[in-house]
Amino acid sequence: MQRVAELLLLLIVLTNFAVLGTARLGTCIRAIAVQGLLLGMLPLALHPAWSVHTIGLATGTIVIKAVLLPRFLAWAIREAAVRREVEPRIGYVASLLLGAVAVAVGFATAQALPLPDAAGSLLVAVALATVIVGFLVLTTRIKALTQVVGYLMLENGIYVFGLTQSERVPFMVELGVLLDIFVGVFIMGIVVFHINREFDTLGDGKSMDLAGR
Amino acid sequence: MTGTSLAALGIALLAAPALPGIAGRTKAMLTGRTGSPVWQLYRDLAKLMRKGAVYSTVSTWVFRLAPAVLLACVLVASLFVPLDGRTAIVRFDGDLVAFAYLLALGRFGLVLAALDTGSSFEGMGASRDVTYASFVEPALFLSFTGLALASDSLSLSGFLGEPLAAAWSRAAPSLVMIAGSLFVVLLAETSRVPFDDPATHLELTMIHEVAVLDHSGPDLAIILYAGALKLTLLAAVVIGVLIPRAGWSGAVSIAVLVGGLAMVGVAVGVIESVMARLRLTRVPQVLVAASALAAFGIILLLG
Numbered sequence: 118m119q120r121v122a123e124l125l126l127l128l129i130v131l132t133n134f135a136v137l138g139t140a141r142l143g144t145c146i147r148a149i150a151v152q153g154l155l156l157g158m159l160p161l162a163l164h165p166a167w168s169v170h171t172i173g174l175a176t177g178t179i180v181i182k183a184v185l186l187p188r189f190l191a192w193a194i195r196e197a198a199v200r201r202e203v204e205p206r207i208g209y210v211a212s213l214l215l216g217a218v219a220v221a222v223g224f225a226t227a228q229a230l231p232l233p234d235a236a237g238s239l240l241v242a243v244a245l246a247t248v249i250v251g252f253l254v255l256t257t258r259i260k261a262l263t264q265v266v267g268y269l270m271l272e273n274g275i276y277v278f279g280l281t282q283s284e285r286v287p288f289m290v291e292l293g294v295l296l297d298i299f300v301g302v303f304i305m306g307i308v309v310f311h312i313n314r315e316f317d318t319l320g321d322g323k324s325m326d327l328a329g330r
Numbered sequence: 331m332t333g334t335s336l337a338a339l340g341i342a343l344l345a346a347p348a349l350p351g352i353a354g355r356t357k358a359m360l361t362g363r364t365g366s367p368v369w370q371l372y373r374d375l376a377k378l379m380r381k382g383a384v385y386s387t388v389s390t391w392v393f394r395l396a397p398a399v400l401l402a403c404v405l406v407a408s409l410f411v412p413l414d415g416r417t418a419i420v421r422f423d424g425d426l427v428a429f430a431y432l433l434a435l436g437r438f439g440l441v442l443a444a445l446d447t448g449s450s451f452e453g454m455g456a457s458r459d460v461t462y463a464s465f466v467e468p469a470l471f472l473s474f475t476g477l478a479l480a481s482d483s484l485s486l487s488g489f490l491g492e493p494l495a496a497a498w499s500r501a502a503p504s505l506v507m508i509a510g511s512l513f514v515v516l517l518a519e520t521s522r523v524p525f526d527d528p529a530t531h532l533e534l535t536m537i538h539e540v541a542v543l544d545h546s547g548p549d550l551a552i553i554l555y556a557g558a559l560k561l562t563l564l565a566a567v568v569i570g571v572l573i574p575r576a577g578w579s580g581a582v583s584i585a586v587l588v589g590g591l592a593m594v595g596v597a598v599g600v601i602e603s604v605m606a607r608l609r610l611t612r613v614p615q616v617l618v619a620a621s622a623l624a625a626f627g628i629i630l631l632l633g
Contacts, residue, residue, distance in 0.1 A: 127503045130626060138619050140612075209615045217622040224629050 122162040125155050126243040129277070130220060133250040136270065137212040142201045142262060146190045149266050153182025156273055163280060177292055178276075181299050186269065193262060193306045204259040212257060219249035237281045244281075248274030261309045265302055272298050334580035338413035338587055342566065345588065346558040347371035349565065349595045350528070356599025371558060378551035386544060388448045396443030397545065397552040403436035404556045404563070412487045413566050415575030415583045421487040426474045429486055430467070433519065433560065437463055440553070444541040451533040455540035458610070462525060462537070465617035466518045469511050472624035476508045477571065479631045490570030498574060504627035509571045511627070514620035516564040516594075518613075520557060523602040525613055535607075565594035 132155065135148040157179030160171050194201065205212060223246030227238050251274055254267030272294075279291060351368035358365020385394065410425045412418040418425075437459065444456040478484055480501050481493035498505060518525040521538035533540050542553050569590035575583040608616060 124503060127507075127630070131623075134619065134622060134626075138615060210618045213615070213618050213622050217625045220626055221629055224632070 122159065123239060125159050125162055126239055126277075129155050129159075129243055129273075130246055133220075133247055133270065134213065134216055136254060136266065137216040137250065138209055140203055140209065142194055142199065142203055142260070143191070145203060145263060145266055146187050146194075149190075149269055150183050150187035152270070152273055153186065154179055156276055157183060159277070159280060174291055177295055181295050182269075182273070185299065186302055189303065189306055190262060190265065193309055197309060199260065199262060203263055206257045206259060212253065215253055216250055219253060220246045222246070222249060232281075240277060240281050244274045244278035246274075247271075247277060250274075261305075265305050265309070268305075269298070269302065332414075332417065332580075334414045334584065335412065335417055335419050337580070338584055339408060339419060341584065341588065342408065342413050342562050342591075343559070345591060346562040347375060347555060349561050349591060350558050352592055352595030353522070353599040353602065356596045357602045360600065360603040371554065375551045375555060378546075378554070379548050381547040383545075383547035383549050386447060389443075389446050389544070393443045393446040393544070394549075396439040396446075397549045397556075399439035400436040400556045401552050403432045403439070404559050407432040407436075408559065408563055410486050411563050411566050412490045412570060413587055414580065415570050415573065415578070415586065416487075416491050418485075418487045421485045423484040425485045425487075426478070426489070430470055430474070434463065434467070436556065436560075440541055443545070447544045449544065451536075451540050452543060455533075455537050455543075458537045459521075459541055462518055462613060462617070465614045465621075466515055469617055469621040469624055470515050470519075472621050472628060473508045473511045473515065476504060476624055476628045476631060479628060480505060480508075486567070490567065490574070492574075492576040494571070495574035495576040501631055504630045505571060507623050507627035507630075509568055511620045511624035512564070512568050512571060513597075514616065514623075516561070516568060517598070517601070518617060519564060520561040522561075522598055524605050524608045524616070527607050561598075562591060565591050568594065 129152055132148045132152040135151075136145055139145055139148065157175050157177075160178075161167065161175050164171050193199070207215075220242075223244075224242040226245055227242035230241060232238055232241060248271055251267050251269075251271030254270060255264055256267075258264060258267065276291075276294075279294075348368055348371070351366070351371050354370070355365050355368050407429050409420040410418050410429045412421075441456040441460055444452040444459075474489070477489040477494070480497035481489050481491075483489060483493055494505075517523070521528060526537040526539075527535070528539065530536050530539065533543070536543075538557075542550065545553055566587065569587065573586055573590065575586055578586070
């Protein structure tokens with residue numbers, strides 16, 4: 118099962134690259150859905166003795182992160198009639214290169230950290246890489262919707278990090294976090310929808326003009 | 331150097347023109363047409379060899395020399411590739427650099443010839459050709475670096491020969507990613523969809539095709555053959571990474587080579603049927619993504 122877990126973690130990193138490299142909002146959301154699915158399968162692969170808790174966590178993650186949230190984001194795009202194009206502040210090539218740097222930093226940091234077991238090293242590396250890429254998406258994409266995606270990736274990274282500790286942390290806490298995320302994204306989506314109805318732009322670039330005027 | 335590697339080289343040299351044929355036939359079948367037969371390129375080559383060449387009065391010896399330079403480069407490069415999956419005919423430490431730059435030198439010859447014609451279309455094609463090449467190079471070398479790390483060796487025979495089989499048991503994900511990156515390099519380097527369209531008939535959208543537009547007769551035959559051989563060599567590298575054949579008998583590894591080449595031809599044909607050409611500005615992005623994939627493979631090998 119260790120090999121399966123490794124494979125899932127590598128695929129998660131590849132979905133990070135997919136989010137950074139794509140120009141379409143739809144692909145972006147599909148990539149984040151795939152990432153949610155992979156994250157949901159991760160606890161099953163990491164803890165081969167499936168308990169009710171593990172299965173509950175996996176089901177909860179898959180339902181919320183791979184089905185509900187992507188559907189909701191797709192609904193928000195459709196309803197708010199957002200232009201289906203990611204608008205990056207820096208180019209896609211630069212984004213991909215920064216993504217590669219993020220992965221390198223994640224792996225280098227995980228190597229340097231004193232971790233109890235070797236198996237956790239890849240988990241921590243992927244967690245850090247996903248968190249950094251999440252920040253990257255948050256800061257370099259103009260659209261409010263892509264910022265929601267960045268926020269989700271950030272949380273996915275933290276979730277992976279949490280899995281290193283999941284034997285000690287009760288699963289209820291994890292499920293509580295999942296619910297928080299769901300509610301958070303829901304509210305963000307509603308806000309995005311309303312902003313879009315009131316104003317004709319969803320970019321945050323214009324909000325700087327408010328200062329001192 | 332063994333009998334098997336000589337036999338593999340002979341098969342590759344003979345079978346090369348069939349590879350674009352297989353790709354074309356796959357594409358035709360998937361799009362509901364009959365298409366030209368697999369051996370069409372052999373017929374084209376025979377026809378072109380019988381014709382005479384026409385040279386523009388503007389062009390100089392550079393233009394006439396280019397096909398010979400291209401063919402020589404690709405033929406020498408083929409000596410470095412372990413086509414039978416075990417060892418190549420020539421091997422020395424660092425032959426991967428010679429392999430990469432022999433292919434680049436062949437491209438350079440064609441680009442010079444294209445500029446020599448003085449046609450603006452060909453100049454544009456040449457310019458795009460070298461732009462792609464500059465993005466392909468990092469992906470190719472990062473993949474080679476990854477293979478060198480995985481197999482602890484510095485020659486193509488070392489990469490794709492015996493040590494790689496051992497590397498598969500501990501670094502399978504990295505090798506899959508490197509093979510993926512190399513396949514993108516193959517598509518870009520041999521001007522296939524989604525980077526270029528070998529079937530296009532509009533000068534403005536052609537890249538490789540327009541750069542060789544002025545070549546005719548035997549010159550064109552040589553360029554077409556060298557292109558097919560280049561495709562075969564890169565396909566053999568991808569096959570070598572994916573199916574390490576250390577310790578297999580000679581006949582089996584040659585059968586794997588032939589089957590693998592056919593599979594790559596089909597894969598290229600399927601890609602050409604399911605996707606359109608990329609917008610020119612998106613091409614560097616995809617090639618950088620291929621480099622990032624290879625770099626990620628390297629990070630995993632180091633970690």
